[in-house]
Amino acid sequence: MGLDPQRGDRAGPVSSAEADREQGGLVAVKLNHTIVHCHDKRASAQFLVEILGLPEPTTYGPFVVVQVDNELSLDFLEDEDEDVVRPQHYAFLVGEAEFDQIYGRILERGLPYWADPSHQRPQEVNTNDGGRGLYWDDPDGHVLEIITVPYGG
Numbered sequence: 001m002g003l004d005p006q007r008g009d010r011a012g013p014v015s016s017a018e019a020d021r022e023q024g025g026l027v028a029v030k031l032n033h034t035i036v037h038c039h040d041k042r043a044s045a046q047f048l049v050e051i052l053g054l055p056e057p058t059t060y061g062p063f064v065v066v067q068v069d070n071e072l073s074l075d076f077l078e079d080e081d082e083d084v085v086r087p088q089h090y091a092f093l094v095g096e097a098e099f100d101q102i103y104g105r106i107l108e109r110g111l112p113y114w115a116d117p118s119h120q121r122p123q124e125v126n127t128n129d130g131g132r133g134l135y136w137d138d139p140d141g142h143v144l145e146i147i148t149v150p151y152g153g
């Protein structure tokens with residue numbers, strides 16, 4: 001039996017995970033890694049770890065891997081095709097001290113940053129959701145964000 005979101009006549013759960021959820025159990029589904037398409041994987045990965053203060057990137061097959069603290073890796077992969085390297089958005093939840101450090105590195109490098117994702121409020125930090133947040137671009141125009149409080153508070 002497959003998963004069919006259109007199914008209106010369902011009599012019960014269609015998977016064991018769904019059954020567990022319906023019984024109030026916990027099912028662990030975590031994002032483990034994703035590919036970040038870029039033009040220079042070493043430069044992009046290095047840029048990210050330096051700004052965020054993360055461990056040096058590692059390599060895995062064709063990927064240059066940046067590990068963040070919630071068991072998630074960003075796997076940088078080079079692509080010559082402009083259509084593949086389209087700006088994406090990556091947001092990082094950080095502590096107050098980390099925010100200060102990252103913000104300091106952005107200022108030190110003279111990088112442009114914004115309070116909003118559409119780049120309408122330059123050189124500003126937002127206080128959305130009672131925390132602090134800002135956006136800046138990586139070398140391929142991927143929109144990076146740090147926040148101290150998740151969206152919605």
Ligand SMILES: [Fe+2]
Nearest residue numbers: 089091117145
């Ligand atoms: Fe965001």
